[in-house]
Amino acid sequence: MSPPHPPILFSFASPDDLSAALADFILKAQREAIEKRGKFLVALSGGSLPKTLTALIGKQGVKWDKWQVYYADERIVPLDHPDSNHKLALDTLYSKVPIPSDNIHTIDLALENDLEELADAYEKELITQFAQKDSARFPVFDLVLLGTGPDGHTASLFPGHALLSEEDRWVAYIEDSPKPPPRRVTFTYPVLNHAVRVAFVATGEGKKDILPAILDTPEQGLPAARVRPVHPGQLYWFVDEPAAAQLAYPKTPFKL
Numbered sequence: 001m002s003p004p005h006p007p008i009l010f011s012f013a014s015p016d017d018l019s020a021a022l023a024d025f026i027l028k029a030q031r032e033a034i035e036k037r038g039k040f041l042v043a044l045s046g047g048s049l050p051k052t053l054t055a056l057i058g059k060q061g062v063k064w065d066k067w068q069v070y071y072a073d074e075r076i077v078p079l080d081h082p083d084s085n086h087k088l089a090l091d092t093l094y095s096k097v098p099i100p101s102d103n104i105h106t107i108d109l110a111l112e113n114d115l116e117e118l119a120d121a122y123e124k125e126l127i128t129q130f131a132q133k134d135s136a137r138f139p140v141f142d143l144v145l146l147g148t149g150p151d152g153h154t155a156s157l158f159p160g161h162a163l164l165s166e167e168d169r170w171v172a173y174i175e176d177s178p179k180p181p182p183r184r185v186t187f188t189y190p191v192l193n194h195a196v197r198v199a200f201v202a203t204g205e206g207k208k209d210i211l212p213a214i215l216d217t218p219e220q221g222l223p224a225a226r227v228r229p230v231h232p233g234q235l236y237w238f239v240d241e242p243a244a245a246q247l248a249y250p251k252t253p254f255k256l
């Protein structure tokens, strides 16, 4: 099997420039996905990510009815709680665009007392998208959008945690997250690393110390550095100049 493609790093002068380029990138990914399978399968995480997607609001060509959106990680709190990644995405983006609510896949909080069951149920919800579920070993998202914390975590995959070596489950749970809230579910590497494309978004000075550890010395094995989609999948990093300040990794001029 061919080795993974190296990550492609795009750097922008400002978060607004980044956001505009990301919107064009997403639109292209959407077009390709719809041509290929008639829908666009996307996974989102929380943090500042949904805000970077606001350039999609009102943008020509976005086929919201074709989007099927999942959460790469979610906190076990009510869906209208301020800590919920769903609430964040809803307030920031979905409430402002014509995406059918059936196309937004949330966790089932009726199962919150048994996280294994809740994670299994979310995995089943995922399987509904993949016609070839019996033969496919892994789901293939068209686009996974991730952030990273100052410790190099991504989704709810934290440095040194046992979940980093999960190879079977698609959705796993964690009850001891070092970042509150402690109870979460998360996609595992088998899902993240079988996507057609994964894009990290990192902006601001607060990211400048961790990005070299992820991109320049990936052998350190930080959680974000372990996201390396298998061939022919492609990994992208969208960063702004303050976040990229200490990176040696080569930048690629942005083009679609």
Ligand SMILES: O=C(O)[C@H](O)[C@@H](O)[C@H](O)[C@H](O)COP(=O)(O)O
Residues within 6 Å of the ligand: 045, 046, 047, 048, 049, 073, 085, 146, 147, 148, 149, 150, 153, 154, 155, 156, 179
């Ligand atoms: O649940 C979480 O902790 C978030 O989903 C997390 O994975 C986030 O994406 C990063 O911490 C980056 O956060 P910022 O984009 O806010 O820096």
